[in-house]
Amino acid sequence: MPPADAAPPLSGVRVLDLTTARCEIGGRILADLGAEVVKVEPPE
Incomplete structure (x- = not known):
């Protein structure tokens, strides 16, 4: 088990989320x- 003060596995990674509301679980x-x-959403 990693120490409690260890950084999360994806620390420092930026993700651009272009999904719709149905697929937001990945983000x-x-x-x-x-x-x-x-999260990037289309203009209304």
Whole structure:
């Protein structure tokens, strides 16, 4: 087991999320693993 103060596996990774609301689980999982997720939505 890694030490409690260890960085998350995707720490320092940026992800551009272009998915629709139906597919947003992927971005959430990546964020839970430490990635910085930027959600891009179309203009209204």
